[in-house]
Amino acid sequence: MEKVERNLIEPIGEVNLNQSKLEIANGLNKFQLKMESLFLKKGYILLIIGFLLGRALILAKLTPFTLPFFAAVYLIRRDKAPLVLFGLIAGAATLSMINAAYTFGVAIVFLLLFRLTKSWVGNEIRSLPFYVFFTLLVGKLGKSFILTSKVTLYDGMMSGVEASLGFILTLIFLQSIPLITASKRKQSLKTEEIVCLIIMLASIMTGTIGWSIYDLSVEHIMSRYLVLLFAFVAGATVGSTVGVVTGLIFSLASVASFYHMSLLAFSGLLGGLLKEGKKIGVAIGLFIATLLIGMYGEGGGTLYKTLLETCAAVVLFLLTPQVLTSKLAKYIPGTPEYTAEQQQYMRKMRDVTAQRVEQFSSVFQALSNSFSTYDEPMDWDDKDRELDFFLSNVTEKTCQTCFKKENCWTRNFDTTYDYMREIMIEMDQNQGALTQKLSRDWDKHCTKSKKVIDAIHSELNFFQANQKLKQQVKESRRLVAEQLLGVSTVMEDFAKEIQRERDNHDKQEELILDALQSFGIHIEHVEIYSLEQGNVDIDMTVPFTNGLGESEKLIAPMLSDILGETIIVNSEESSVYPNGFSHVTFRSAKAFTIDTGIAHAAKDGGLVSGDSFSTIELGCGKYAVAISDGMGNGERAHVESKETLQLLQKILQSGIEEKVAIKSVNSVLSLRTTDEIFSTLDLAMIDLQNASVRFLKIGSTPSFIKRGDKVIKVQASNLPMGIIQEFDVDVVSEQLKAGDLLIMMSDGVFEGPKHVENYDLWMKRKIGELKTNDPQAVADLIMEEVIRSRGSIEDDMTVVVTHIKHNTPKWSAIPIQSYRKKAN
Template structure:
């Protein structure tokens, strides 16, 4: 029994699957028939051939034919035939006009328009000419031509030329594939005009005394209201009503009926479809009551019932598909978000691939020197010796005796001689030459050749070292770039679940406090790095952004959030866009004082104050070797490199190694620069000091002064160096004083200079950073009797706890 039941279930499932396949196949066939084979164009052309306004003006069919010729020429002639067929259902003279004007238009295109560049413009002109000529010929054959007729024909031709420009905006959306993700506003208007023109072709057609054009008009308005809301629904209603009223004064009531239906239906669109149709029935009832002498109320309500039924039978998938192309709809926003998510994922994947590539390149440069083999320190010496012996021992008769029979004696003596010559040790050179003379008959020639080859040996050694250092530098840089790109990719693909929950909570919270939220975007909700953007509508803005919304966000995200930026068109009313970010637990205020040697314009000292992200800050002083323009260029170049590398996101120690490598490899001149660098964390207040040949710094806390020092050679002296950071905790009210070497080295007295500066800092009563910097510089100059004998720079930074203007409060009442 169970087996039979399973077989029955499988059979039912197979039938359902086949039915689904059949429905999908039917949809595909209908789609291909309507769009790929042009049947939809033919249907539209037929009804546009019937469309007449103001009793005799019919510009629609020729304009649509011109559009078909430009956009889809293979469908142009059948489109023309269907337009003529539609015109025949109206009158023979009307069909003659469409036939004759269409032939003239196609002839003009073949003989002239297709050869010019701006085809659309000249196609509109050709349409104008075709309409005027066709109308004049038909009128001349069927009757007399008067001035009024000529004016009417020119007006009709002008409308036809204008409609070419309108229909060409609508034509891409009659194809199987739309060219872009959403419509522009002007394209929406053009599509509504085309739809209205097609509706005028239904005038005179009815089923059981129910007018098809009125049913179609109601259907389009209800659809527009449900998709885009009251504004678009009422606008579409006005446009369709005006067009129908041009056909006959009988349709004047359609303007008010359709506009009201679009307004009421759009207001009810957030409820459901049934509520939108209720808006249509209310409009039909109200307008029918006041126009009962024009159209029976029962007939109007029946037409509304048919339009509502068609609307209810419209598949939800079709409505959603149309809504995706209309700006401002929820479906369009969702489609854009999905598209952006796909772009974000694809970009993150590509960035990860690049990160892996840079990491592989970094490893290849890191191991290219060793190649898996240990390096031989004597390889350079052996190469040097080979060049010396090639020009001395190769032609000697005792070569076999020295290098084969007595190798252990010959090689050490020559090696020691080379080392003595390289070290310029005369006594050892003479001693080793004496040992060499005991068995070498060309000792003087060998020593002379060693001295000659020494310069080549040193140059080769230096070149190899520079190549090695360059490879190491490139490896470190590639590895740093790989890390930055990898971190960037991880940020891009960060899971959205937590973001979605927070977004819903923010929407709920603002709705509970009666804020009209227009747009919300969460860029980051990471602790200490919150970045939220929202647009809120206000009728009378009184600072609610910082007074209410920021504290509410602070309560939700469990950290203090403040308004970082605020933009609005109107001061009190309308939309306002806020950018909220994490408040820095601590904030900095800085002051700097500097003076050039002997009062010159250019100082060899340079300083930098750089914000890194939302919670880190970098302070730096660089002192170029010497004074004047050359020292200024060296120190400023060092800080410029530091700024660019740090802003790229590379680790600070890797940045310093990179700068050192660049400066040491860039030139052989002895141009060096000191660097006093401090990184301050504003969330958990502490400073990491990196001092490369720099002077001692000081932290003033109340009446106490603490020195901070570290010993490293200036940047550019050594090709390899290690920087040991010094970490110091900071507190509210601390003053961080950084000075260049000119402050300490220009003092002219016997007292310990560092102790003197420490005492002067302790004696300063003010806590203003700029005042402290000015006082330190002034005391230093006074101690040297007013002379400035070196470049001096003082950089003072005060650390203060942030105190937001508006504090957060809990939205949940405590029990």
């Protein structure tokens, strides 16, 4: 019983604990939102900053921060300008009432000057620093004249210095104020924005000069805390920069703080270098810098006091929540958080792009479905309706004026209707002729039989033309539907390809880099995009070797052994200058490779042939060989066959399936011209991974596969392209083997031999007698044999011979067994 109670109580306790954690998290989120609303949206953060900047001094007497800050806020967030002015005056009043009056006076002068000349200024942001410069210059000179009744050269120089600083600070505040006040900023910080933010934060902290807690300087604690924060978030570079900038501004505000710049810069550098030790490592860097700089020269202070200030800064740093540091790190380039944020943004953009492509794919799919209504067969009601409409047109021209109309269509409706329907069907099937029996029967039934037959014949011509037009529309809709479906499929595949992320191969990159460098090969950089079997994709940056082929002869063989498959150099971009670097791409070698030989001749030895041929590398391990024969000979046939292949190549390379591509080419050729210009197409799609081949023969002659002493014939029955708009493409699949010869030819070669009854047997015998496997020699021998048999070239002739063989690497793999299993 106790065990059962304990089993019931424990889940209840876990639920209560989870609820408590959830309540605490919700409470923290609400508190964070309230603080953001209070300080950012309502602008009280600007009030605090204004108060501190109102107290800030340069060279113990200049106050260049007040007017630039007020002017920048007035331009960026005008509704908060009164709040900022109140903070600036309050901060200046802590120094003296004269400073408070001076701050108020220059602000009023700036507002009057800006409002009076606003209509003359085109760009307010660019002109704002000049407004501040002249206002501070006039205000400082006016202040000196009011207090001393004269203006000395020293006063003029100090006025110029303060006005110049105000000019620069205005530019800085215009960059940095949006970084503080924007509650939902998502962009990364630029380098100049980071520097401006650091200068602004250091300037704000100068307002704490003179404050102390238990005899510990507040500005020292806050400046070291700032350095710790940036060194931990962004590393040594930004940390040391923060230290130098902060220390420099403090030294300008108080000469006694000059030594502090060395301490801050050194602590930022050490803390950034030790950031791998987390917060403790950064804190240790500050302690080391404090001890070294403190023992070298404390600048009038004691080492004990300096260490206490460092301890206070470290305590603040350790109490800083990780949420704040992570949020700050997202905006600084080079940090892991920034990289993760960018990757998340890129994934979001990728998903949005893929979603849009999928939407377009669904649109094309819907359009394809809307055009696919041709598959619905015509029901009997539609057929009867068309027949009734046909016969009504006939009776309107004949029976309406006949005196026996009532006898035929009232008393003998079924008989008259069946006779006329039978006449229509027979005339439709027999090209307008009627059988003698039906003609005699109709003469007995109808007094105007010849007139009715003539009317049926005349109406039948329109009916047949209408039916033919409807059929063409259906075929066109079917063709459009298939093409839209092909485009939809391509876009869907593209969307899936977009969503494929680059896998993280950091470990494999390090292993490959170590393996190659341990072999004595210097590699600058390795980047792996894919390690999928048969689809390896690796980029490397290697030193330029003046064309010695190090990548092909050493690196690729070593990668072949490490990855367990043949790797080759796909592309190499050599350096354009000595001692530079080359960028090399390594890819998986295909299981098979092909050599092609071509023999080509025009009719009567002319220069222009109606035959065209093409070899197309489609990617994804596929290779296409095509021959097109335009109708006739000469320039027109050449243009037709060439354009057929060019159009086919572009459609195939877009990723559309072969059958749809051929139907698209056919539709273009059939609709492009009214002339009877046709083209044949002989297409072989070879997969270099498994040596399978798909033949699509459109009005072309047979092809032959020579495998040793055996010759295999490949043929299909399809009309040439351009004759009809709609036709089905027969696809013939074969499995090739290494050493096979694939022989494709135009009709001028296949039907070229003279006094031959069976071209198939003759061509098989000639191919079987060949004693060579060189594709170019085979093409030349077949062409020579046909020309010798005919005695002349009476038609355009083209032979394309493809030799399939195993892909034997040029260089053997170099064994590195210790790394092979690890990399895989």
